[in-house]
Amino acid sequence: xxxxxxxxxxxxxxxxxxxxxxxxxxxxxxxxxxxxxxxxxxxxxxxxxxxxxxxxxxxxxxxxxxxxxxxxxxxxxxxxxxxxxxxxxxxxxxxxxxxxxxxxxxxxxxxxxxxxxxxxxxxxxxxxxxxxxxxxxxxxxxxxxxxxxxxxxxxxxxxxxxxxxxxxxxxxxxxxxxxxxxxxxxxxxxxxxxxxxxxxxxxxxxxxxxxxxxxxxxxxxxxxxxxxxxxxxxxxxxxxxxxxxxxxxxxxxxxxxxxxxxxxxxxxxxxxxxxxxxxxxxxxxxxxxxxxxxxxxxxxxxxxxxxxxxxxxxxxxxxxxxxxxxxxxxxxxxxxxxxxxxxxxxxxxxxxxxxxxxxxxxxxxxxxxxxxxxxx
Numbered sequence: 196x197x198x199x200x201x202x203x204x205x206x207x208x209x210x211x212x213x214x215x216x217x218x219x220x221x222x223x224x225x226x227x228x229x230x231x232x233x234x235x236x237x238x239x240x241x242x243x244x245x246x247x248x249x250x251x252x253x254x255x256x257x258x259x260x261x262x263x264x265x266x267x268x269x270x271x272x273x274x275x276x277x278x279x280x281x282x283x284x285x286x287x288x289x290x291x292x293x294x295x296x297x298x299x300x301x302x303x304x305x306x307x308x309x310x311x312x313x314x315x316x317x318x319x320x321x322x323x324x325x326x327x328x329x330x331x332x333x334x335x336x337x338x339x340x341x342x343x344x345x346x347x348x349x350x351x352x353x354x355x356x357x358x359x360x361x362x363x364x365x366x367x368x369x370x371x372x373x374x375x376x377x378x379x380x381x382x383x384x385x386x387x388x389x390x391x392x393x394x395x396x397x398x399x400x401x402x403x404x405x406x407x408x409x410x411x412x413x414x415x416x417x418x419x420x421x422x423x424x425x426x427x428x429x430x431x432x433x434x435x436x437x438x439x440x441x442x443x444x445x446x447x448x449x450x451x452x453x454x455x456x457x458x459x460x461x462x463x464x465x466x467x468x469x470x471x472x473x474x475x476x477x478x479x480x481x482x483x484x485x486x487x488x489x490x491x492x493x494x495x496x497x498x499x500x501x502x503x504x505x506x507x508x509x510x511x512x513x514x515x516x517x518x519x520x521x522x523x524x525x526x527x528x529x530x531x532x533x534x535x536x537x538x539x540x541x542x543x544x545x546x547x548x549x550x551x552x553x554x555x556x557x558x559x560x561x562x563x564x565x566x567x568x569x570x571x
Contacts, residue, residue, distance in 0.1 A: 378415030
């Protein structure tokens with residue numbers, strides 16, 4: 196389930212209907228019906244009022260108020276606009292109504308989201324998420340600059356696998372606020388779209404999405420150069436788009452500019468690993484681990500660098516055992532990684548193979564047993 200932003204507190208809205216005098220019969224009747232919570236009758240009276248008096252600022256305001264109470268946010272705002280076009284007499288009341296309905300819609304949207312999440316994977320869940328979307332849209336109509344409402348709406352779209360809907364909302368977020376999380380989310384959605392299109396054999400469309408991801412993530416990197424998620428998604432997008440050389444130059448420049456930035460070191464090293472430039476990959480990844488000895492991704496990729504380097508050496512010269520030196524360098528890294536993530540069966544399996552290649556049969560057996568133990 197995608198995360199959602201916290202619920203807001205709501206203060207109740209009190210309509211000041213008695214502040215304006217000299218009302219028509221229809222207005223007076225409507226106010227009475229509103230106090231009695233007979234909204235249908237109030238609506239009937241107010242429609243008569245505005246038909247008879249098209250310049251009735253109070254009539255349009257009250258009509259908007261009643262429609263808001265009935266859940267017709269679009270109709271509410273249309274009538275508020277008509278009232279405001281006639282006079283500003285009800286400007287304060289209109290503003291308070293908009294704030295109330297925004298907060299009310301936000302809260303109801305959060306409640307619906309949480310309810311939908313309880314039924315994840317069912318038809319009921321999808322229907323509830325659609326209702327969540329409609330509710331957040333109504334809130335946005337009342338407060339078009341509420342960043343958190345756009346974020347929540349985006350997460351609701353993601354929960355029904357509507358990536359295009361989510362993309363649109365995260366773009367709205369970035370128009371209003373350069374949010375670190377929004378760059379990560381938007382970049383990741385483009386990457387996931389690209390992966391799906393790749394799997395479906397639609398390579399050209401996939402590359403378009405990877406390029407969109409690159410565009411978003413490059414902008415994010417300029418603002419947040421220390422965000423590891425942005426940098427990782429960016430390097431993966433470059434690779435997926437077939438722009439390995441461009442990626443290497445970009446991250447090389449990042450390393451030169453900020454040599455103590457572990458994320459630049461890690462991503463540059465990982466790109467070099469992907470390009471089979473093992474000696475230079477080792478240099479960058481070792482530095483990343485030196486900067487942060489518990490940097491799991493860097494520890495793992497440095498170990499993989501040694502394993503692949505050693506495998507390449509053995510393939511090139513099957514008679515030599517020089518490759519074992521690289522495997523020996525990988526050992527403490529894999530062991531360290533497993534102290535941080537002991538239930539990763541894939542890593543236990545890799546460690547077992549490394550032990551076996553070094554003739555450490557007892558340890559190899561134990562590692563393979565752990566791989567089976569944690570395999571899901």
